[in-house]
Amino acid sequence: MPREYQFDFELRHLVYFREVARTLHFRRAAEALAVAQPALSRQIAQLEEALGVELFARSRRKVELTAAGRALAERVEPLLRNLSAVPDELRALTGGQTGQVKVAFTGLAMATVLPGILREFHRRFPNIRLELNESPTSAQLVALAAGEIACGFFHPDATTPGLRTRELLREKNGVLLPADHPLAKRPSLRLKELVGVPWVLFPRAHNPGFYDRVLAAFSRAGVTPRIAEEVWPRANAVGLVRAGLGGTFMCPSEARPLPEGVAFRPLEGPAPESRLVVGWRAEDARHLPALASFLAVAAAPEGPRAGPAVHPPRQAV
Amino acid sequence: MPREYQFDFELRHLVYFREVARTLHFRRAAEALAVAQPALSRQIAQLEEALGVELFARSRRKVELTAAGRALAERVEPLLRNLSAVPDELRALTGGQTGQVKVAFTGLAMATVLPGILREFHRRFPNIRLELNESPTSAQLVALAAGEIACGFFHPDATTPGLRTRELLREKNGVLLPADHPLAKRPSLRLKELVGVPWVLFPRAHNPGFYDRVLAAFSRAGVTPRIAEEVWPRANAVGLVRAGLGGTFMCPSEARPLPEGVAFRPLEGPAPESRLVVGWRAEDARHLPALASFLAVAAAPEGPRAGPAVHPPRQAV
DNA sequence: TGCCGGTGATGCCTCGCGAGTATCAATTTG
DNA sequence: CAAATTGATACTCGCGAGGCATCACCGGCA
Numbered sequence: 001m002p003r004e005y006q007f008d009f010e011l012r013h014l015v016y017f018r019e020v021a022r023t024l025h026f027r028r029a030a031e032a033l034a035v036a037q038p039a040l041s042r043q044i045a046q047l048e049e050a051l052g053v054e055l056f057a058r059s060r061r062k063v064e065l066t067a068a069g070r071a072l073a074e075r076v077e078p079l080l081r082n083l084s085a086v087p088d089e090l091r092a093l094t095g096g097q098t099g100q101v102k103v104a105f106t107g108l109a110m111a112t113v114l115p116g117i118l119r120e121f122h123r124r125f126p127n128i129r130l131e132l133n134e135s136p137t138s139a140q141l142v143a144l145a146a147g148e149i150a151c152g153f154f155h156p157d158a159t160t161p162g163l164r165t166r167e168l169l170r171e172k173n174g175v176l177l178p179a180d181h182p183l184a185k186r187p188s189l190r191l192k193e194l195v196g197v198p199w200v201l202f203p204r205a206h207n208p209g210f211y212d213r214v215l216a217a218f219s220r221a222g223v224t225p226r227i228a229e230e231v232w233p234r235a236n237a238v239g240l241v242r243a244g245l246g247g248t249f250m251c252p253s254e255a256r257p258l259p260e261g262v263a264f265r266p267l268e269g270p271a272p273e274s275r276l277v278v279g280w281r282a283e284d285a286r287h288l289p290a291l292a293s294f295l296a297v298a299a300a301p302e303g304p305r306a307g308p309a310v311h312p313p314r315q316a317v
Numbered sequence: 318m319p320r321e322y323q324f325d326f327e328l329r330h331l332v333y334f335r336e337v338a339r340t341l342h343f344r345r346a347a348e349a350l351a352v353a354q355p356a357l358s359r360q361i362a363q364l365e366e367a368l369g370v371e372l373f374a375r376s377r378r379k380v381e382l383t384a385a386g387r388a389l390a391e392r393v394e395p396l397l398r399n400l401s402a403v404p405d406e407l408r409a410l411t412g413g414q415t416g417q418v419k420v421a422f423t424g425l426a427m428a429t430v431l432p433g434i435l436r437e438f439h440r441r442f443p444n445i446r447l448e449l450n451e452s453p454t455s456a457q458l459v460a461l462a463a464g465e466i467a468c469g470f471f472h473p474d475a476t477t478p479g480l481r482t483r484e485l486l487r488e489k490n491g492v493l494l495p496a497d498h499p500l501a502k503r504p505s506l507r508l509k510e511l512v513g514v515p516w517v518l519f520p521r522a523h524n525p526g527f528y529d530r531v532l533a534a535f536s537r538a539g540v541t542p543r544i545a546e547e548v549w550p551r552a553n554a555v556g557l558v559r560a561g562l563g564g565t566f567m568c569p570s571e572a573r574p575l576p577e578g579v580a581f582r583p584l585e586g587p588a589p590e591s592r593l594v595v596g597w598r599a600e601d602a603r604h605l606p607a608l609a610s611f612l613a614v615a616a617a618p619e620g621p622r623a624g625p626a627v628h629p630p631r632q633a634v
Numbered sequence: 635t636g637c638c639g640g641t642g643a644t645g646c647c648t649c650g651c652g653a654g655t656a657t658c659a660a661t662t663t664g
Numbered sequence: 665c666a667a668a669t670t671g672a673t674a675c676t677c678g679c680g681a682g683g684c685a686t687c688a689c690c691g692g693c694a
Contacts (some may be wrong), residue, residue, distance in 0.1 A: 007400070008617070010327045012681090026642055033323075039682045041643060052602050052609025053407045060641065060689050068407045075403055079396065083324070086392055090370045090385045164366075285369050292369025300325065329652090343671060356653045358672060375671065377660045 011083075013047040014076050016040055017055065021073040024063045087296060088124065096289030098127045102149040103294070104135040107234025108276055109153035111254040113168050121297040128290045134233050136206030144281060150291045151280045151298070155207055164285065166299040169276040173249040174266040176241050183247075184263035191221035191267060198228035198246030200237050214249065214272045221270075238262060249274075328400075330364040331393050333357055334372065338390040341380045404613060405441065413606030415444045419466040420611070421452040424551025425593055426470035428571040430485050438614040445607045451550050453523030461598060467608045468597045468615070472524055481602065483616040486593035490566040491583040493558050500564075501580035508538035508584060515545035515563030517554050527589070531566065534589045555579060566591075 019029040020040065030037040048055050055069035065073060091097065105114055118130070135143065140152035144163060156165060175194065177184045183193065204211040218225045228246040231237050237248050242261040251274050255264040278298050285292050336346040337357065347354040365372050372386035382390065408414070422431055435447070452460070457469035461480060473482060492511065494501045500510065521528040535542045545563040548554050554565050559578040568591050572581040595615050602609050 006332060006617075007328050010329065011324050012327065015323060027640085035681090036683055037642075038644075038684085042681080045643090048603060049599070051404050051407055052413070052606070052613060053404075053411055054603050058642065061691065063642085066411075068410050071407055071410055072403065075399075075406075079400065082392075083396065086389065087368050087370075089392075090368050090388055093385050093388055094370055094383075096369065282366075286365055286371050289369070296369055300323075344669090352652090353654055354671075355655085355673075359652080362672090377670070377672095378662060380671085 009047050009050040011080075013043055013050070014080060016043045017047055017072065018076050018080060020044060020056065020063070021065060021069065021076075024065070026063065088293075091289055091293050091296070094289040094292075096128075096293040097125060099288075099290035100129040100131060101151060101288070101290045101294045102131045102133075103151050103153070104133050104140045104143060104149045105153040106137060106140075106155060106276075107134065108155070108169075108251065108254055108274060110134065111235070112251070112276065114153060117298045121294060124297060125290075125293050128293060130294070136202070136232065137210075138206055138208070140279075144279065147281075150284055150288055151278065151294060153276060153278050153298075155210055156275055156277045156279070163279045164282045165277040165279040167275060167277050169251070169253065169274070171251040171253060171274055172267065173272045173274055174252055174255065174264055175247050176238070176250040176255060177247045177263050177265065178241055178244045179261050179263045180244075181247070181263070184265065186265065188266045188268050190269055191217060191271065192223055194218075194221075194225070194247065195223045196226070199225040200229045200231060200240050200246050200248040201227055202232055202234065202237075203230045206232065210272070210274075217270060217272050325367040326364050328397075330360055330367070331397060333360045334364055334389065335393050335397060337361060337373065337380070338382060338386060338393075341382070343380065405610075408606055408610050408613065411606045411609075413445075413610040414442060416605075416607035417446040417448060418468060418605070418607045418611045419448045419450075420468050420470070421450050421457045421460060421466045422470040423454060423457075423472060423593075424451065425472070425486075425568065425571055425591060427451065428552070429568070429593065431470060434615050438611060441614060442607075442610050445610060447611070453519070453549065454527075455523055455525070457596075461596065464598075467601055467605055468595065468611060470593060470595050470615075472527055473592055473594045473596070480596045481599045482594040482596040484592060484594050486568070486570065486591070488568040488570060488591055489584065490589045490591055491569055491572065491581055492564050493555070493567040493572060494564045494580050494582065495558055495561045496578050496580045497561075498564070498580070501582065503582065505583045505585050507586055508534060508588065509540055511535075511538075511542070511564065512540045513543070516542040517546045517548060517557050517563045517565040518544055519549055519551060519554075520547045523549065527591070531589050534587060537587070 016029070016033060016035075019033050020026060023029045023032065026040055026044075027037050030040040033040065044055065051068075051072075053068040054066050055072060057064050057066050088096075121128075121130070133149075135149075135152070137154040137156075140149065140154045141163075143149045144152055153168070175183075175189055177197075181197075183189060183197070186193075201211065201214070215225070226246075229240055231240055238259050240246070241248055242259065249272060250264060252264070252266070258264055278295070280291065280295060280299075285295055333346070333350060333352075336350050337343060340346045340349070343357055343361075344354050347357040350357065361372065368385075368389075370385040370389075371383050372389060374381050374383050405413075438445075438447070450466075452466075452469070454471040454473075457466065457471045458480075460466040461469055470485070492500075492506055494514075498514075500506060500514070503510075518528065518531070532542070543563075546557055548557055555576050557563065558565055559576065566589060567581060569581070569583070575581055595612075597608065597612060597616075602612055
């Protein structure tokens with residue numbers, strides 16, 4: 001039996017095409033797909049070449065579907081819809097619609113991406129129960145290795161051996177100050193201007209890598225910070241800052257919405273960078289169906305998140 | 318409206334999966350797909366990870382489908398079948414089921430891949446008429462530029478400006494000799510052993526680049542060939558060799574089946590390499606529906622060819 | 635009519651990943 | 665127990681998807 005026809009296009013082309021066919025607008029479609037407009041233009045051109053057919057009639061000012069384009073849109077729409085249901089069906093077969101998953105998270109996760117993930121997850125998998133516990137990065141790594149949790153949202157620093165991770169957030173830190181602090185009058189700050197400001201941190205053992213990078217950033221700026229408090233869980237740091245005990249680092253997304261009595265100021269120049277990832281043991285994803293379902297939401301390549309999409313930037317700053 | 322679900326796998330994964338699901342054998346599936354076995358293993362592993370489901374139960378010695386694997390196979394099979402019909406449908410819409418295409422070809426094309434392409438093409442597009450003319454590479458390039466032909470099978474040498482091409486064949490030449498020639502007793506030959514053998518070539522103007530590479534190969538081997546005849550069309554060269562006028566270069570595929578009265582011997586060490594491509598003007602493929610249909614067969618990435626599949630080797634020898 | 639804003643295409647560059655080669659590890663077979 | 669078979673792993677390389685900057689072109693507006 002001769003080998004079946006192989007495709008000279010990919011699902012990506014079809015997904016891109018569908019979006020352009022819907023919006024009839026390359027730039028808006030590109031934005032919705034979270035790619036740059038030239039990339040989208042080229043993929044559409046490739047698809048047209050692969051099919052040997054013009055799909056869009058582009059005048060410089062307007063985009064419309066050709067007859068072939070309309071036909072393709074009609075075929076592609078149900079096809080992608082069907083296909084998108086397949087992964088959940090398969091997980092359902094292996095029991096991935098029920099069960100429970102133990103999940104650990106840090107304060108940053110709960111302050112940013114986690115609520116959106118949980119909402120989406122409970123919509124798609126109402127019968128899977130999550131057991132959620134706030135826990136520092138270091139403890140999560142131990143618990144993952146020991147199999148005590150199936151999945152953690154933490155801040156990667158050292159290499160995470162044997163774990164699969166997906167980055168969810170990467171942001172340069174800004175500074176959280178008491179609202180009445182003199183420096184809070186400035187629209188933005190530099191690290192070296194923080195000399196003398198007492199500083200609120202977290203216990204070093206919770207994430208030594210990041211802790212040390214913070215101190216290193218200070219010392220590169222010629223400042224020796226005075227550590228006023230080490231506090232945990234993270235959410236309590238805001239209270240200490242508001243109480244006037246000092247300042248602390250914070251990601252922009254973590255500072256939205258801004259609590260009363262504190263001010264958030266971005267840092268100019270070099271500043272510590274916070275990364276948030278979701279991590280799990282590679283083999284678990286194939287053996288614990290409920291975990292696979294959770295990861296289908298939490299570690300989706302571009303899963304819909306709460307609020308405006310938060311794209312992890314490609315390169316570090 | 319939130320962005321629709323995006324896939325974390327590609328059509329390639331599904332095609333690969335289908336083949337493994339059919340054969341239940343990674344090596345044979347890899348061969349059928351014309352990829353190496355490790356590549357296939359990894360793509361399947363990726364698909365399993367993307368879906369969060371084990372698709373195959375591999376013992377070291379046997380591969381079987383899991384329940385999820387069976388379910389996926391059932392979903393994927395019709396889906397790919399449907400999808401493979403789409404390109405032809407679209408071309409039909411724009412008139413790509415009728416019309417005519419002017420095609421030029423060289424002797425090598427007709428001796429190797431062209432018959433298989435024509436058979437397949439007439440099966441899929443019985444109402445498109447081809448106008449086929451044997452023509453040397455140089456003339457084809459002129460005719461393509463002038464729009465006199467829509468598509469040519471030729472031997473690329475210089476750059477082919479403004480043309481889209483796809484490689485169909487790349488082979489090291491061997492030597493065709495009269496069956497009773499003394500050198501024909503040897504199982505294989507070296508270029509320098511051909512000293513003194515009269516040589517049958519094609520008119521230089523037909524493909525100066527290749528012609529000169531042949532002479533250069535001779536001179537690098539320390540041989541100055543005596544050009545006995547320059548003949549065209551190519552098929553006539555066999556007659557001259559059989560008549561004892563001399564030897565000529567020939568690709569292994571071109572020498573199958575071997576005509577009476579001649580002997581084909583591979584060359585050891587460096588030897589001229591023949592390449593065959595199909596070429597067309599990029600914009601024509603989108604504006605001439607019948608051409609698009611022809612290219613869907615002739616320039617398919619791995620289209621079924623006559624006889625055992627001829628894969629153009631990845632790197633030159 | 636000329637300027638400006640919006641739109642899709644093009645050129646150049648980077649980097650991630652698919653695929654190739656070589657090799658390993660495990661199991662069956664004689 | 666040796667040899668063959670088979671899927672997985674380590675590494676390296678090259679292609680191409682995608683990013684950024686810019687162009688070419690068109691419409692609207694004063």
